[in-house]
Amino acid sequence: MNTYKALDDCASWPAIAGTQPASLKTLLTEAAIRKRRMSAGGGLEYCYAAMDLADDTLALLYDAAAELDLLGQYRSLAGGAVMNQGEKRMVLHHLLRGEPAGPVVKDGRDYHAFYEKERARFSAFARAVREGKLRGSTGKPFSRVVQIGIGGSDLGPRALYLALEQWARERKLLTLRASFISNVDPDDANGVLADLDPESTLFILVSKSGTTQETLANEALVLARLSSVPGLKSSAHMVAVTSETSPLANNPSYLDSFYIDDFIGGRYSATSAVGGVILSLCLGPEAFAGILEGAAEADVLALSAEPGKNAALTDALIGVFQRNVLLRPSTAVLPYSQALSRFPAHLQQLDMESNGKQLRRDGKALRMASGPVVFGEPGTNGQHSFFQLLHQGSDPLPLQFIAFRKNQTGFDPAFEGSTARRKLNANLAAQIVAFALGKDDADPNKRFPGGRPSTLLVADELDPRSLGALLAHYENKVMFQGFCWNLNSFDQEGVQLGKVLTKQVLADGGPKDPALSAMASLLGAL
Amino acid sequence: MNTYKALDDCASWPAIAGTQPASLKTLLTEAAIRKRRMSAGGGLEYCYAAMDLADDTLALLYDAAAELDLLGQYRSLAGGAVMNQGEKRMVLHHLLRGEPAGPVVKDGRDYHAFYEKERARFSAFARAVREGKLRGSTGKPFSRVVQIGIGGSDLGPRALYLALEQWARERKLLTLRASFISNVDPDDANGVLADLDPESTLFILVSKSGTTQETLANEALVLARLSSVPGLKSSAHMVAVTSETSPLANNPSYLDSFYIDDFIGGRYSATSAVGGVILSLCLGPEAFAGILEGAAEADVLALSAEPGKNAALTDALIGVFQRNVLLRPSTAVLPYSQALSRFPAHLQQLDMESNGKQLRRDGKALRMASGPVVFGEPGTNGQHSFFQLLHQGSDPLPLQFIAFRKNQTGFDPAFEGSTARRKLNANLAAQIVAFALGKDDADPNKRFPGGRPSTLLVADELDPRSLGALLAHYENKVMFQGFCWNLNSFDQEGVQLGKVLTKQVLADGGPKDPALSAMASLLGAL
Numbered sequence A, B: 001m002n003t004y005k006a007l008d009d010c011a012s013w014p015a016i017a018g019t020q021p022a023s024l025k026t027l028l029t030e031a032a033i034r035k036r037r038m039s040a041g042g043g044l045e046y047c048y049a050a051m052d053l054a055d056d057t058l059a060l061l062y063d064a065a066a067e068l069d070l071l072g073q074y075r076s077l078a079g080g081a082v083m084n085q086g087e088k089r090m091v092l093h094h095l096l097r098g099e100p101a102g103p104v105v106k107d108g109r110d111y112h113a114f115y116e117k118e119r120a121r122f123s124a125f126a127r128a129v130r131e132g133k134l135r136g137s138t139g140k141p142f143s144r145v146v147q148i149g150i151g152g153s154d155l156g157p158r159a160l161y162l163a164l165e166q167w168a169r170e171r172k173l174l175t176l177r178a179s180f181i182s183n184v185d186p187d188d189a190n191g192v193l194a195d196l197d198p199e200s201t202l203f204i205l206v207s208k209s210g211t212t213q214e215t216l217a218n219e220a221l222v223l224a225r226l227s228s229v230p231g232l233k234s235s236a237h238m239v240a241v242t243s244e245t246s247p248l249a250n251n252p253s254y255l256d257s258f259y260i261d262d263f264i265g266g267r268y269s270a271t272s273a274v275g276g277v278i279l280s281l282c283l284g285p286e287a288f289a290g291i292l293e294g295a296a297e298a299d300v301l302a303l304s305a306e307p308g309k310n311a312a313l314t315d316a317l318i319g320v321f322q323r324n325v326l327l328r329p330s331t332a333v334l335p336y337s338q339a340l341s342r343f344p345a346h347l348q349q350l351d352m353e354s355n356g357k358q359l360r361r362d363g364k365a366l367r368m369a370s371g372p373v374v375f376g377e378p379g380t381n382g383q384h385s386f387f388q389l390l391h392q393g394s395d396p397l398p399l400q401f402i403a404f405r406k407n408q409t410g411f412d413p414a415f416e417g418s419t420a421r422r423k424l425n426a427n428l429a430a431q432i433v434a435f436a437l438g439k440d441d442a443d444p445n446k447r448f449p450g451g452r453p454s455t456l457l458v459a460d461e462l463d464p465r466s467l468g469a470l471l472a473h474y475e476n477k478v479m480f481q482g483f484c485w486n487l488n489s490f491d492q493e494g495v496q497l498g499k500v501l502t503k504q505v506l507a508d509g510g511p512k513d514p515a516l517s518a519m520a521s522l523l524g525a526l
Helices: A013-017 A030-035 A055-068 A070-078 A111-130 A155-170 A186-194 A213-226 A273-283 A285-301 A311-325 A343-355 A387-392 A420-437 A464-485 A493-506 A514-522 B013-017 B030-035 B055-068 B070-078 B111-130 B155-170 B186-193 B213-226 B273-283 B285-301 B311-325 B343-355 B387-392 B420-437 B464-485 B493-506 B514-522
Strands: A037-041 A044-047 A144-148 A177-181 A201-206 A238-243 A257-260 A330-335 A373-375 A399-404 A454-459 B037-041 B044-047 B144-148 B177-181 B201-206 B238-243 B256-260 B330-335 B373-375 B399-404 B454-459
Touching: A013 A055, A013 A311, A030 A037, A030 B514, A037 A285, A037 A311, A037 A464, A044 A311, A044 A464, A055 A070, A055 A311, A055 A464, A070 A311, A070 A464, A111 A257, A111 A273, A111 A285, A144 A213, A144 A273, A155 A177, A155 A273, A155 A285, A155 A343, A155 A464, A155 B186, A177 A186, A177 A273, A186 A213, A186 B155, A186 B420, A201 A213, A201 A273, A213 B420, A238 A273, A257 A273, A273 A285, A285 A311, A285 A464, A311 A464, A330 A343, A343 A373, A343 A464, A343 B387, A373 B373, A387 A420, A387 B343, A387 B493, A399 A420, A420 A454, A420 B186, A420 B213, A420 B493, A420 B514, A454 A464, A493 A514, A493 B387, A493 B420, A514 B030, A514 B420, B013 B055, B013 B311, B030 B037, B037 B285, B037 B311, B037 B464, B044 B311, B044 B464, B055 B070, B055 B311, B055 B464, B070 B311, B070 B464, B111 B256, B111 B273, B111 B285, B144 B213, B144 B273, B155 B177, B155 B273, B155 B285, B155 B343, B155 B464, B177 B186, B177 B273, B186 B213, B201 B213, B201 B273, B238 B273, B256 B273, B273 B285, B285 B311, B285 B464, B311 B464, B330 B343, B343 B373, B343 B464, B387 B420, B399 B420, B420 B454, B454 B464, B493 B514
Parallel strands: A144 A177, A144 A201, A201 A238, A238 A257, A330 A373, A330 A399, A399 A454, B144 B177, B144 B201, B201 B238, B238 B256, B330 B373, B330 B399, B399 B454
Antiparallel strands: A037 A044, A044 A454, B037 B044, B044 B454
16 A cells, blocks of 8 residues: 655646746746756756746756655666556566666576676677677568567667668668567568568567567468578567566577566566667667666656756646646657657657556546647658747647757758758757747737747757667656656556457457447458 | 627537547447548548547537638638738649649749649659669669658658658659758768769759758759769759749759749748659659549548548537637648658658748737647557557547558568568557547556547558548548638748847857857857
């Protein structure tokens, strides 16, 4: 029986709850841009100069954070307490990249050492493949790798791969190219396979339980395709990433298996073997180590009790203010970086699956709204799309910008007096100010209300370290927000009912429920 | 001076506004799944059996539709009235695929004939390229095509191309593969170019005005790259899609130019040369004609005054009910089709840029909320991601499912007793029912509140005709919703302020505003 409080149990909550948005016309100054800023690790800086809350409101939120003991809860979690109460599991993804609250040793297992041992194994494996020492069963070196997985086994690894694909290519590190098969829709797997030479392709099958319906169906489809290639031995073309107790572990169908455990949640698994095998194969084990290094830096900063030094905590509190005080139900993540094109989709899972809950950890219903809808696309693309609503739509929603001062690729000739990079970042500066300050006009159609708040994460360049810090920043932010709401961010019971009903549809004789039967019939699924 | 009403001016509005959501436990029956259904054209059916409004509420909404003369407004629009009042322009995208309200002839130009003439020109061009008669300047046949454009010149064409890529490949129609360069971030263009052989690549430069900053910067980057290829003549590798009055028109820098005009808004341009050139090149002019055929069917159905026969109108009214009566500020589009992976991004622009407004057409402020936040990812992927929040998060939000009964690709071996297609659609049936009905449980963490409404668009297969109907269904839905709110869906003043401030940042000496200057400096853009 836990005794955690929620934000609305805190002494400072009535004062926080009565706050109005502060005027950005007053707040967004040169001085604020200098002062409302702090390191987020890995070369990243967090800036909330364009956020519509006053300093004294933020101080009240820090008071609440202290009363809720957010840092103590994080320390417990990283130190091996059973913080996934629903599933009675530890939550150990921080141990994948460090030991921010010291070693976790249980029943003779040192968890950090275990994860490091697996990393050493898949690093060696990746080196053998990259150097051409380990080849396909027909003798060709591997040039492509395909990850078969869904949810956290897909979104995080895919977002990270795309984030560093051009970075690695520019540095001649991109030895293998990656593709991903996730959807049970067979057009997904067939489309990916049509572009590959199976003889030079390595597959990574990723399922912690080894029972994920989509992933096993896709494995079967891939194996059926491979079986038609003369001379190809499929077991030499597939490795598994799974838990040691799954049916995929130590299975002669696979060339090798790399392990995670029950304490690494799917959406928190990008820095485990789930992301590590494919990233080490494609970009090299050193690049993957750089991601872990940046993440570890962010994890340590997130322990800081000094308010102006803890970016993840500050970002979390600001998000809660937007959600529970200003009652804004959605937030957009807008990276001004094409390489982060799928990073919002990863954050969408991370945030919405972690905090899209109604139940507190004491089994009672939440009295306040929990996680927001998260969506986003890269800028400047979004400017030519949904930014219209962000500027002039009915309701303000908080925006989260991500930016870098340098390119990943080298070619950027000036055009009309400026490089494309400078144009990109000039656009972002302009958007932040336009959203915040707006503009009056005699023509009401050209009026911009302003008062539309944003935060900014900025680094010199998108490289493994800043990417790792970015990933961990959001993991820690979402964790702190879950603590604020006193909910369990680490289970996902909401996905279970659909699985049960799907089995009923697929069972012999079909489902008994007439509505389910009629819907399945309409969809041709009986 | 127009005298259009808004929904809240209607006689039936007080009764509509007082409505509570109807119980899905009562509504979602086998009979409802049979009856709450209608054709949406192109083989698509629209089903709202899982939508939480009672039949009498829908009847009141149809009354309001009649009072607002939604069909009359559509007829005026398609017939050439100046329905983009802000920019004083006609809105003629329906004319790209038919004449649902008869011919539009102004100042001696027959618009349908003009668009058809352009289509004939780019169809002939596409045939010459596909047959290898027209080749690159070094003699190689074209095998790749790259569209350079942003916003509507990118999202719609890209979504449609991806929707039919596997369909075309399976039918040996995929003669050229497409890529897209949109972002001013140079890592976008450099990444795309690194995968291409310029000698066998054709570029399509798309900008209606011929002045889009991102697109011209990307053109410059591409031309600089092409200039380093020995013997390559860039003007033989690039065509333009633009308006007849733009600097790109009749320009010897391009192999050819294909025209649209001011009456085709960017987000409504997928069925014009903006989408037509690239789709005709890649999939063949016949496939593009199929898209137009499906869209034309949907356009005609959207004129129907019989309530149960007009899917776009019904869908629009249901959306308005969700937004303005149940006050739900966001909606998810969830295609159970990997081929539609980027279709939600297109709809995000279509909807949020059209209806993310605060101003009525009479220049007064809206008294009710306008367009919602639109986001989405394909199923089943989303089930392993943000569906947790959709099932158990704080607030219900209306869901829009899209599904097909057949695969686009041929290979789909059964695994554990069912094909992947059957698994996919069984999952969708299960989700619709789980969202609607929920489930009680002794464990509060396993309780599903239900009452989470959805609609469904379903066809036998995703082919050009059903895709065209799907596209037009949403265009018409968004148009009807704009009419309900009495706003102008066809301008986008909200994007202008950012452009002005960007110019200030890039100007000599930088911006005068100290906050803008400080932000630009933080981002390295000065």
